[in-house]
Amino acid sequence: MTTSNHLHPLAAAAAAGVAAGVLVVVAGAAVDGSAGAAGAAVGAAVTLTVFAFGAVSVDLATRIQPRSGLLVALVTYALQVVVLVLFFARLRQSTLLEDTLDPRWLAASVVVVTLTWTALQIVTWHRGGTPVRTVATGGER
Structure with missing residues (x-):
């Protein structure tokens, strides 16, 4: 069994996303x-939550059934x-953007966290060396 010094892509992305959110x-x-x-905190929290849900869902699905990865x-x-x-439409209908949250910082946080x-x-993923065909087909060929 070999070990890797690289973080799991989800852990690395989450850590970087949190750091980027804190900076914003x-x-x-x-x-x-x-x-x-x-505004920045709400943007970062929502973005991190949605991205983490998606990444964990895809990771779990591909562990259970590797060929289902693309569909999931x-x-x-x-x-x-x-x-x-839906979240941002509801937020826009509320009075929070006028009273409590700065929409510019909320948007900036969403963009920065997403890009990070x-x-x-x-x-x-690139450093981990996982070939695309391994992910897509569920094994080496």
């Missing part, structure tokens, strides 16, 4: 006070988009 919260607090920090990933992605759209999470997942 600090920047929001420094620039726009509590509304900036709160596509369905999970569609569900993530729907959940985010995605980049770290790509980098760690």
Whole structure:
């Protein structure tokens, strides 16, 4: 059995996403006070929750049935988009964006956490050396 010094892609992406979220919260607090920090915190928390749900779902599905990975990933992605759209539509209808949360910092946090999470997942999968055909077919050929 071999061991790897690399983090699991989910752990690496989550850690980087949390770090990016914290940086945006600090920047929001420094620039726009509590509304900036709160907006950034909500954006980071929602994004991290949705991404973690998707990554864990796909990871579990591919462990149980490796050939189901692409289907589960596509369905999970569609569900993530729907959940985010519904969440932000509901948030927009509330008075939180006017009173408590700065929408600019919320959006900035969503973008920064999304880009960080995605980049770290790509980098760690690439470094892990998992061939695409192994993931797609459930084994080496």
